[in-house]
Amino acid sequence: MNILEKRKIQYSISVSQAxxxxxxxxxxxxxxxxxxxxxxxxxxxxxxxxxxxxxxPNIVVEGEKRVNLRLNLITNQNLExxxxxxxxxxxxxxxxxxxxxxxxxxxxxxxxxxxxxxSKYQCSLSASKEGG
Amino acid sequence: xxxxxxxxSLDKTILYTIRIPALLQKKIDSHLxxxxxxxxxxxxxHKWLLNAIHKKLLKEVNSQExxxxxxxNVKLDDDLADQVDKRISQINRVYxxxxxxxxxxxxxxxxxxxxxxxxxxxxAQFRK
Numbered sequence: 037m038n039i040l041e042k043r044k045i046q047y048s049i050s051v052s053q054a055x056x057x058x059x060x061x062x063x064x065x066x067x068x069x070x071x072x073x074x075x076x077x078x079x080x081x082x083x084x085x086x087x088x089x090x091x092x093p094n095i096v097v098e099g100e101k102r103v104n105l106r107l108n109l110i111t112n113q114n115l116e117x118x119x120x121x122x123x124x125x126x127x128x129x130x131x132x133x134x135x136x137x138x139x140x141x142x143x144x145x146x147x148x149x150x151x152x153x154x155s156k157y158q159c160s161l162s163a164s165k166e167g168g
Numbered sequence: 169x170x171x172x173x174x175x176x177s178l179d180k181t182i183l184y185t186i187r188i189p190a191l192l193q194k195k196i197d198s199h200l201x202x203x204x205x206x207x208x209x210x211x212x213x214h215k216w217l218l219n220a221i222h223k224k225l226l227k228e229v230n231s232q233e234x235x236x237x238x239x240x241n242v243k244l245d246d247d248l249a250d251q252v253d254k255r256i257s258q259i260n261r262v263y264x265x266x267x268x269x270x271x272x273x274x275x276x277x278x279x280x281x282x283x284x285x286x287x288x289x290x291x292a293q294f295r296k
Contacts, residue, residue, distance in 0.1 A: 045249040047242045049269050056238045062280055065287045069294060080242045080276065087275035088251055100187035100263075105217055112182050114225050132186050138224035139188070139217065143195055154202045 050128075052137045054144065105135070189270065191277055242272055 051059075067074055107115070115131055122129045196213065203211040210216045244252065252268065259266045 043246050044243045045246065047244070047268070047272060049240045049242065049272060051238060051240050051273070053238060056240065059240070059276065059280065062283065062287055065291060066283070069290045070286070077243055079279075080240075081244060081248070083275045083279035084242070084244060084248060084252060084272065086279060087271070088248075088255060090278075091255055101190055101193040103186055103188055103193070103217065104214075105184040105186065105221075106181040106214065107184060107218070107221075108181050111218070111221065111225075114229075115221070118225060118228060131184070134224070135184075135186055135217075135221060136188065136192075138220040139192065139196065141224060142216075142220035143199060147199065150199065150202055150206070150208075153206055157206060 052133075052140065054137065054141055058144065189274065189277075191274055240276075 063074075063076055063079060066079065115134065119129060119131055119134065122134075196216075200211060200213055200216060203216070210219055252271065256266065256268050256271055259271070
């Protein structure tokens with residue numbers, strides 16, 4: 037085998053604990069129940085290959101979206117204090133990072149109960165249609 | 169008078185504009201759509217975002233925990249890394265600040281999302 041074929045380039049991406057936890061849980065199920073023998077490295081490589089296939093060169097990706105947030109002074113102060121406490125441990129930690137983590141965590145925590153509530157609502161709607 | 173000035177300073181707000189990935193915005197939109205149907209009090213995006221921040225601050229201040237960021241290593245062979253580089257340079261013509269990290273994270277997020285139903289169904293079968 038050619039030496040070049042073996043060469044791999046490693047990218048180290050810093051992700052939040054919540055994201056890492058979600059990924060590990062997902063991979064645990066994949067490895068144990070769906071595809072025994074699948075490794076994290078293989079799964080990540082698949083993710084890249086699948087995205088490359090989906091991304092046609094002539095299709096421009098959607099970039100980032102701007103979100104405006106109006107924070108009152110107390111919340112802003114609390115945020116600043118929190119960042120100051122975290123900075124000695126993670127010097128690159130920013131307000132934006134904290135806000136993004138907060139969004140991900142809330143989506144994760146609220147997602148399941150809201151979806152359940154929604155499916156109940158849909159069931160009750162279809163039941164009332166049938167009844168009416 | 170002093171109280172009044174304190175009150176007026178409390179009423180003041182600071183405007184932040186943050187840029188979030190399009191995929192995350194889509195997730196928020198679909199979540200908010202469900203909340204609207206359910207007539208949930210948090211159906212407004214701004215209110216929802218503020219509550220997310222308050223919730224996180226409250227959780228972290230109470231636990232005194234420092235949220236760690238961890239590293240995720242993605243190893244790609246030369247050829248694949250080259251294809252990714254080409255894709256990023258295509259995107260950079262339109263979005264100069266778009267990074268490889270962002271693209272890789274999107275790839276992982278999209279795969280997580282596409283396999284989510286399959287994993288949840290399997291888990292549900294397993295629990296029965």
